[in-house]
Each structure stands twice: as structure tokens, then as C-alpha cells.
Amino acid sequence: MKIAYQSFLLLTVAWVTAGNADESTPPNILFIFADDVGQEALECYGGQSYSTPHLNELARTGMTFNQTYSMPVCHPSRLTLMSGKYPFRFGKVSWGDYPAKAEAQTFSSLLQHAGYKTGIAGKWQLCLLADDPLHPQRMGFDHWDLFGWHEGPRYYDPMIYRNGKVRIDTKGFYGPDLYVQSVIDFIKTNREQPFLAYYSMAVAHEVTDDLTPPVPHGPLGRYDNYAEMVAETDRNVGRLVAALDALELRQKTLILFVADNGTPPEIIIRAEGQELIKVPVVSRRNGQDVPGGKKQLTDAGTNVPMIANWSGTIKPGQVVDDLVDFSDFLPTFMDLAGQPLPDGLELDGVSFANRLRGTGSSTRSFAYCEEAVLPKPGGVEPDGESSGLRWVRTQDWKLYNDGRLYHMAEDPLEQYLLTAAHDDERRTAIRSQLQGTLNDLGKPAADQLPIRAQD
Structure with a gap:
């Protein structure tokens, strides 16, 4: 405790004496x-099952x-992340694919065009690299x-594909060790110029489930x-x-940690021949057991951790x-890089750079x-039925496109459905505002109007 307290004092002094970085x-x-x-x-989010000191x-x-x-699963999250646009803007995109018309944006x-050196290690999932080994270069x-x-x-x-070719030096190694070392090596090489070092983690996703034979067990x-x-x-x-x-490089570098979606409800723990054995994932948070919520549109599937450190x-x-x-x-x-967006590029996103700089809050x-609702590669529709659900929300209220309204400030688990038939004047106004936003999302991004739902 004494060491941690001393570290805190030193860091506080450093922050005060350094002041804000030169914008x-x-x-x-x-x-x-x-x-x-x-x-x-x-x-740091109230979790009690795992130790996360760093x-x-x-x-x-x-x-x-x-x-x-986030989106409730990984590929739509990555599509939105890379493009600044919601998935429906691109129509039907195959699972594990990226629209060619958006690759240059x-x-x-x-950031590359703005003078940044750019590197990535870990998970791609935006194409099969065997079919398109230079796809990351175009991106x-x-x-x-x-x-x-x-x-x-x-x-x-x-x-592992390194710059278009399969590496031949990975036998006996643990993937995350190699991905982290790649990021560190990239940072060392490019430390004299602005860089984007993107570590797209493998953890904590389960192993690939569709290879014969199954991938190797660990030690x-x-x-x-x-x-x-x-x-x-x-x-x-x-x-x-x-x-x-x-x-x-700490004062010159924004560290941004975020996750792609919620925790999975179960993971593969071993292979018995071709059979993959799964176990459930339940974590403790603030005294409550929390089953993994990945694939759900609830907070358990979409309200993800994000930590910024600069x-x-x-x-x-x-x-x-x-x-x-x-x-x-x-x-x-792009805001942090001091660069305007290209002319004609319409985005769904808004910058939260002022929040990071300490000069204001996000305007979202x-x-x-x-x-x-993504077809698998080759145009095959995903297994099972999809209802095409979507939602919009403020900090306090959430409306699904099937008419379900929840007061998230009081009901984060969505246990108490608020129906239109029982709306009072205040809820009627909130529902109308949120429904208007859902309707408005069908318009070009430049024509959309922001909403300010009542508290």
C-alpha cells in the first residue's frame, strides 16, 4: 500500500507539473x-472474479x-470501429469481410495519410488472409x-501472417506473446514519429471451433x-x-483500452477427438453473479469497458x-491527429477527443x-432465425425497434418493460424522441438530427 501511495503522489506531481500536452x-x-x-x-468496473492489477x-x-x-458480436463491432459507420450502412456484408468501397477510409x-506510421498485431477477422494476404495494407x-x-x-x-506471408518461426510459441512483442517492436522502430499501434487481442476469445483436427491444446x-x-x-x-x-513515450501516447463486446456465455475448454467441450462463464460483480452476455443486445452484451490513459x-x-x-x-x-475528415465522408460517429483533452465532453x-444479420462467406445466411433487432438509447432510456422501452437508469437488467399503452406524458415524449431517432437513422448521416431525451 505504501508503494502504491508513493507512486500515486509521484504521478500526481508529474501531471500537475507537466500540464496539458501541446495540442x-x-x-x-x-x-x-x-x-x-x-x-x-x-x-476497476466492480469485478470480483479475476485479478486485473495493470x-x-x-x-x-x-x-x-x-x-x-459496441455491437453484440465481434465482426459488426470491427466494421463499425474501422469505418465510423453503422453496419446497416453497408447492406449485407459477409461475416469476416469488409466492404471494398470503404477500404480507403x-x-x-x-491516419496513415495524416503522417502516422500504422501497425497492427493479433486478430484481423476482416477477410481470410489466405485469400487476400495484402488486405491489411489496403486498409x-x-x-x-x-x-x-x-x-x-x-x-x-x-x-500468423506477417506483412502478407505466413511466419515459419511460431512453433512452440504462445500467440499473445508474439502479438505483444510485435507491437512493442513496432513502437520501438517508429518512436521518433507519430504512430498508431493497434493491438487487436486474441484473448479472451475461445479457440477456433471449425478446424480438423482441432487446434493444439496448451501445456x-x-x-x-x-x-x-x-x-x-x-x-x-x-x-x-x-x-x-x-x-x-507515456506523455506522447494516448493509451486506449476497449473491448469488442460482452463476455461469452461459455467457452471451449478442450477437444476430445473432434468433439469440443464447453464450460459456462459466470463472473462475480459487485456481489452478483453475471453470466456472459455476448450476442445479447442488453448491457451484458454491448456496454463494454473503456479506459483512456494519457x-x-x-x-x-x-x-x-x-x-x-x-x-x-x-x-x-482524426481529431487527435489535428486532421479534418475528407470532403464528402459521412460518418455516424462524433469525436470524444475533447473529453480526452480535458476541454469538454462528447457531444453524442x-x-x-x-x-x-450477416451472411457467412459465400453468401450463406447465418444459422438460426434473426429478428433484426436494433436500439437507440441515451444514458437513461433505451428503445428497441419493436417498441420496447426501458428506463435504464433504474432498470439496467431490462426487467420491467414499459409499454406505450401505459405511458404517461413524460414517457410518451421520450418514446417519441427515441423513435424519431430510429426513423432518422434511415436517412443519410449528414441529414440526421441529434436528440436530447428528457431525464
């Missing part, structure tokens, strides 16, 4: 994108966001080390369990922060309720989410 100098961006990690997995420290010395919203492409990355999504293992003896004769993968998530963050410290610019210990959704990252990164007035 004329664009920051480096270390973007850490965790896979299948809900808020309940992190101690993420706790990142939150304690930075800014924690309470209301960041990803956040990585735009704006100068360097990449990416595992072959449904082409090979991501953990033990991983199959314990099974796959990593969820607790082990959360520990690995935290360890990876610690290694990257330590690297920035060693290179004296030594000398972000004041320590802040917790904010600004609405953020995944369309906001592209305009935020609603968040949006939609159920994944």
Missing part, C-alpha cells in the same frame, strides 16, 4: 482492443468510461502480424480457461505500458458517463446498436 503535436495512439471481455471481468492502474491513473457501446488509412497498415482467423491456431503454435492438456485469458489480457496491458515507460493530459482518477459508440473512434482519432446524444 499542436499529435499524440501517438496505442489502441488495445480486447476480445470478449465484459465490464464484469475487470476489477488495468486497475491504468484506470486509477486515467479515465474510465461507464457508457461505451478506415481510421488506419486516414491502411504499414506493418502487421495477424493470426489466420479461421485458418489456423491463434494461441499455441499460432498461424496443461487443455485450452486456457476464461480466468486464465483475463489474466493474460491484463498481463499484455502491463507489458505494453512498461514498454512505453522504458521508451519514455500521462500529462488526462487527469488521474476520472470516471465519466459520456455516451460513446464504436462509430466514434475514427473521428476521435444517443448510442445505437443492431443485431448481427
